[in-house]
Amino acid sequence: MKLRYRLLVHFCLLLAAVAYLGPFLWMISTSLKKESQAVQMPPLWIPHPLELHNYVRVFNSPAFDMSLYARNTLIIALLAALGSVLSSSLVAYSLAKMQWRGRNVVFGIALASMMIPFPVLMVPLYRIFRQVGWVGTSLPLWVPAFFGVPFFIFLLRQFYLTIPKELSEAAIMDGCTHFGIWWRIMLPLTRPALAVVGLFSFMAAWNNFLGPLVYLTHQSTFTLPLALQFYQSRSGGTTYNLLMAASVIVILPILIMFFLAQKTFVRGIATTGLK
Template sequence: MSTKKKWLVHLALLLAAVFYVGPLLWMVDTSLKGEHQAMAMPPVWVPHPVRIHKTYYKVVHSPAFDLTLYARNTLIIAILAAAGSVLSSSLVAYSLAKIRWHGRGVLLSVMLASMMIPFPVLMIPLFCVFRNLGWIGTSLPLWAPAFFGVPFFIFLLRQFYLTIPRELSEAAFLDGCSHFGIWWRIMLPLTRPALAVVALFAFVASWNNFLGPLVYLTHQSTFTLSVALQFYQSRSGGTSYNLLMAASTLVILPIVVLFFLAQRTFVRGIATTGLK
């Protein structure tokens, strides 16, 4: 690649970088200013003095935005959803990949077809199902279904299980290992990276989910961070952007930290999803 070309690539990527990271920087920047400075025109670029006690402190202790409560609600749901997804999806994936039984082809087709159905199509009738189960107003609709297996994750894990040589499970079988034993002692340890991908994706999807909590949570004390943030925004009516940006920063931060801790898992996971 010639030097001139390299500079052009740099230029294009720098422009893109401004678009992608600029808003996040401006969010943090605004969140460090006092209200007056945040709304100043022309804008103040560097906050002086830094007003953490006036923004973050205020947000954390605001009665309208009980951050610790919402963070706890969100965390519990995300952890349960991740645990359920890993456990059930790997069981089902093992059945679809490694056990011969009548009907597994049909089940696989049904599962692939169901991946074409987006959530908004089912949200209303699901609301009725959950209402009959008495789950509306609780967090159950947001994590309990994960314990029944998630099609996307089942498919992902099935593809991983298919790559594990048959001789391995055959040998274990001859040694008297049951299917459960093969799943537990061979498949799970061998596919730990794939399980990490599932756990991570399930966690992030659940953390970022908005429509689900909006439909199924009825009481403010059960809100998750995303619904709470929307609620906070609509209540603050477009004023005090410094507080709003501080709240947004706090909502985004855990996901960003998680990303930097598990960057490889993220990228490997996404890369495999598009390649079958």
């Protein structure tokens, strides 16, 4: 490739990298400043001295029990991930590999329902969960994941379709049940895809704000995004150093997850040994 072109691409990407990374750096920088330094002009990129105490203050703030909220969020996100992986793959297997009447209709409805955003169903769902006494608990945030998520069903179905028919036919010949095929063949074969489903639904649950805002009424059940917004509404003004410290705390686990998961994907592909 021409050097001139490569230089141009490099330049553009460098510019983009600055624009995309800048807010992160500014957030970290602000989180390490004193309040007076945070509002200082011209802006200070590397604060001196480093005000690590901000993080201690956030952690010890009476309105912001970080470890509790982190645990709440983690539990919800894990359960949601597990639920979506299990239910979606089971349903996807049925839609892709089993012969029954009406499965195409069900698949069509699943596709169409992807177009219905949560806000549309917010009120009636709230009413239903109220009926069973779930408002105020985290149940509405992860139980539905155990009933199949259309997007993931769709994704996994595409994966299952690529698996040759002969495989499951051979297994049936060997006396394997459908459940056996799903559990012993399909799940292991599609681990990378399951990992994707798990990661996506984990992230969606971790970042969810509207759901917890509506369903979680007790502060002891709050999730991190909700707690972050409450922290903001309570502190107000320009205590951005503390707000940014809180944001860093909320973002950090998901970033770590991402970097770890990157490796899991790679390993997942490597261990299948099917090249």
